Amino acid sequence: MIHSRSKIVILTGAGISAESGIETFRADDGLWAQHRVEDVATPEGFARNPKLVVDFYNARRAQLPQVEPNAAHRALARLEAEHEGEVIVITQNVDDLHERGGSQRVMHMHGELKSALCAACDHRWPAPMVMAPGDPCPACGAPAARPDIVWFGEMPYDMDALFQHLSEAEIFIAIGTSGNVYPAAGFVAEARRAGAHTIEFNLEPSLVGNQFEEHRTGPASQTVTDWVE
Numbered sequence: 466m467i468h469s470r471s472k473i474v475i476l477t478g479a480g481i482s483a484e485s486g487i488e489t490f491r492a493d494d495g496l497w498a499q500h501r502v503e504d505v506a507t508p509e510g511f512a513r514n515p516k517l518v519v520d521f522y523n524a525r526r527a528q529l530p531q532v533e534p535n536a537a538h539r540a541l542a543r544l545e546a547e548h549e550g551e552v553i554v555i556t557q558n559v560d561d562l563h564e565r566g567g568s569q570r571v572m573h574m575h576g577e578l579k580s581a582l583c584a585a586c587d588h589r590w591p592a593p594m595v596m597a598p599g600d601p602c603p604a605c606g607a608p609a610a611r612p613d614i615v616w617f618g619e620m621p622y623d624m625d626a627l628f629q630h631l632s633e634a635e636i637f638i639a640i641g642t643s644g645n646v647y648p649a650a651g652f653v654a655e656a657r658r659a660g661a662h663t664i665e666f667n668l669e670p671s672l673v674g675n676q677f678e679e680h681r682t683g684p685a686s687q688t689v690t691d692w693v694e
């Protein structure tokens with residue numbers, strides 16, 4: 466089933482970075498237990514209180530130098546280096562642990578903590594460690610800097626390219642994502658329509674777990690490493 470030139474498309478979520486020390490969203494003590502989603506992850510929340518939102522992302526950006534990629538991130542990089550077919554990582558995560566783990570082809574569909582976005586002209590640039598709302602855009606000069614994060618109600622990045630990859634996938638795996646958030650939660654259905662073999666890696670079945678043909682249950686650092694080896 467898994468031949469040497471298979472195209473492998475990998476969707477990752479917060480669970481792959483949990484063992485690096487980054488909190489997930491929906492765990493009992495996760496980010497959404499500490500912050501209201503409507504306040505920090507919607508355009509309306511940003512319009513109401515931009516400083517609260519920018520501070521939330523400043524704090525998470527400041528955490529990045531204190532955490533390291535774990536064995537699961539590194540295993541995916543080894544897979545990309547050693548597998549003869551294409552390996553694409555589509556991550557919902559806004560951290561940089563896939564890149565630091567060695568993956569080359571990473572698509573950040575929900576944006577990146579290390580990037581800033583101009584709300585006026587959509588220009589993106591490397592974010593300073595500490596952003597302030599209304600920092601000037603280096604391209605158009607508007608005082609419209611915001612975190613380069615896809616909030617609820619906004620269109621995720623690179624949708625055309627993502628769906629193209631899904632339509633070509635021969636193997637689709639999802640690692641550490643709860644299946645609560647669309648369109649990512651619909652990727653397994655899309656990959657199955659394309660004829661891909663589908664595998665879910667998680668501590669427990671996700672909300673869309675019944676759509677996967679195979680399950681690897683346990684911490685990603687072990688299950689992903691075992692699968693790659």
Ligand code: BJW
Nearest residue numbers: 478479480489490491557617618641642643646647684685
């Ligand atoms: C481990 C582990 C270990 C732990 N090992 N596993 C009604 C129906 C359908 C859709 C909608 C609807 N109403 C609204 C919508 C759309 C909305 C949506 O989905 N809402 C739902 C709540 C219903 N979606 C949107 O608005 C998106 N845009 C959009 O749809 O545009 C229109 C469109 C239409 C059609 C096609 C294309 C586009 C945008 C969504 C933006 C999401 N943004 C966030 C915040 C980002 C900022 C930030 O980082 O602060 O992204 S929300 C948050 O959830 C974050 C994550 O990327 C995302 C997913 O979370 P994830 O990664 O799954 O984390 P958790 O915590 O939920 O789960 C962790 C998992 O790991 C668990 O399963 C654990 O068991 C596991 N785990 N440790 C292995 N060691």
